[in-house]
Amino acid sequence: MLSARSLFQEILDNDRSFQLFCSIAASGETQGGWENGRIAALLPETMRDLAPKVTRHGADEDKHGRIFNALLKKRGLEPVGVPDDTDYTMLLERRGIGLAHDKLRRDEPLTEDDVVVYLAHSRITEQRASDQMVMLVKYFGDHPEVGNAVRMISADEDNHLAYCHEELLRLARAGHGRRIQRALRECALAEIQVYREVSLAVMANMARLLGWSAAKSAVLTAGVHAMYAYERAFAWRRMVTLSMPERRDALSGPPAPAPAY
Numbered sequence: 001m002l003s004a005r006s007l008f009q010e011i012l013d014n015d016r017s018f019q020l021f022c023s024i025a026a027s028g029e030t031q032g033g034w035e036n037g038r039i040a041a042l043l044p045e046t047m048r049d050l051a052p053k054v055t056r057h058g059a060d061e062d063k064h065g066r067i068f069n070a071l072l073k074k075r076g077l078e079p080v081g082v083p084d085d086t087d088y089t090m091l092l093e094r095r096g097i098g099l100a101h102d103k104l105r106r107d108e109p110l111t112e113d114d115v116v117v118y119l120a121h122s123r124i125t126e127q128r129a130s131d132q133m134v135m136l137v138k139y140f141g142d143h144p145e146v147g148n149a150v151r152m153i154s155a156d157e158d159n160h161l162a163y164c165h166e167e168l169l170r171l172a173r174a175g176h177g178r179r180i181q182r183a184l185r186e187c188a189l190a191e192i193q194v195y196r197e198v199s200l201a202v203m204a205n206m207a208r209l210l211g212w213s214a215a216k217s218a219v220l221t222a223g224v225h226a227m228y229a230y231e232r233a234f235a236w237r238r239m240v241t242l243s244m245p246e247r248r249d250a251l252s253g254p255p256a257p258a259p260a261y
Contacts, residue, residue, distance in 0.1 A: 002216070002219060002220070004135060004139070005139040007220075008136070008139060008140065009139075010210060011206060011210075012140070012143075012145075012146065014209065014210055015075060015077060016209045017206050017209045017210055018071075018072075018075065018077070019072060019075075019077045019078075019079075019080055020080060020205060020206070020209065022068040022069070022071050022072050022077075022079070023068075023072070023079045023080045023081075023082055024082050024086050024087075024202070025064075025065075025068045026064075026065045026066075026068035026069050026072075026079060027065075027079075027082045027087070028087075028088055028089050029061045029062070029064035029065035029068065030061070030062065030065035031089045032058070032061035032089065033058045033059070033060075033061035033062030033063075033064075033065060034058070035058070035089075035098075035099070035101075035104060036054050036055070036057045036058025036061060037055065037058040038104040038105070039054050039058075039099065039104065039110065039115075039118055040054040040055040040058060042104065042107075042108070042109055042110045043109070043110060043115065044109050044110055044111060044112060044114075044115070045109070046112060047112060047115050050115070050167065052251075052252070053163060053167070053251040053252070056251040056252075056253075056254070056255055057122075057160055057163065057251055059254075059255045060156045060159075060160065060255050063156075063255055063257075063258050064153050064156065066258055067149045067152070067153065067258050067259070068149075070258070071145070071146060071149060074145070083201065083205060085197065085198070085201035086198055086201045086202050086205065087198075088194060088195070088198045091194045091197060091198065092121075092125070092190065092191065092194050095190045095193075095194060096190075097121055097186070097187050097190045097191065097194075098117065098118065098121035098187070099114055099117060099118055099121070112176070113179065115171075116168075116171060116176050116179050116180055116183055117183050119164055119167055119168050119171070119180075120168065120180055120183035120184045120187055121183075121187050122160065122164045123161070123164035123165065123168060123184065123187075123239075123242075124184065124187045124188050124191050124239050124240075125191065126157060126160045126161040126164055127161060127238075127239050128191065128195065129157045129160070129161075130154070130157040130158055130160075130161045133150060133153055133154035133157050134154060136150040136154070137150050137151055137154045148259040149259060152256065152258070152259060155256075156255075156256070158247075158250075159247070159250040159251060160250075160251070161245075162245035162246075162247050162248075162250040163250045163251045165242050165243060165244065165245050166244065166245055166248060166249070166250070168180055168242050169242050169244060172242070180242075181240065184239070184240040184242075185240055188236045188239040188240050189232075189236060191239070192228060192231040192232060192235075192236055193228070195228075195231075196224055196225070196227070196228040199224045199227075200221060200224055203217065203220050203221065203224065204217075207220075
């Protein structure tokens with residue numbers, strides 16, 4: 001019977017599929033670390049109070065990239081190139097979602113609107129990351145090889161999501177509410193499309209590496225399309241809501257160290 005648990009177990013058990021999975025994850029996390037680092041450096045003077053939290057966010061993402069690379073090293077594997085059609089971050093940027101890398105490479109201060117766009121983008125993508133890690137913790141939180149990693153990353157993603165909620169609500173109170181809602185809606189609708197594209201691409205690569213039958217691939221492809229239809233009709237609204245998190249000031253202080261391998 002096909003299930004999320006059985007699929008991830010199959011990917012975990014095969015060196016080539018595990019290598020691709022960790023490489024994709026490490027690349028995305030490392031990219032997120034760079035983006036947050038640049039945003040922290042370019043914050044406008046009116047928002048410099050955010051710098052420690054944005055810096056912490058970036059440090060967490062860098063740490064996650066190192067964790068995935070450490071999992072590869074533990075198996076004696078090297079990272080592999082990430083296929084363009086599985087590059088979630090790049091595909092979002094091509095849709096005009098978030099802050100363009102060209103902007104972040106320039107030494108020009110960001111605007112307050114840029115920061116709203118950054119936080120709205122983060123609120124959507126961190127929701128996706130948090131949900132995925134909750135699922136992985138459920139199935140593999142006690143796994144001897146990856147359990148420590150998925151628990152730590154899941155806790156960090158929950159903190160990132162709480163931070164986005166809290167800061168967006170603060171900016172809404174400061175008069176940015178309508179802009180925030182527009183940015184959230186635009187990002188959510190684009191993200192669910194990109195997530196579908198990336199999911200299909202990852203499934204195609206895993207099918208090749210693991211030798212899945214045409215029937216199995218067709219069932220999984222249909223599942224991805226069904227999830228997109230559900231998210232497009234209903235679930236995207238959950239991604240644009242804001243509520244004050246139980247844990248306040250979630251990104252204060254230094255990041256927790258990565259687990260030893």
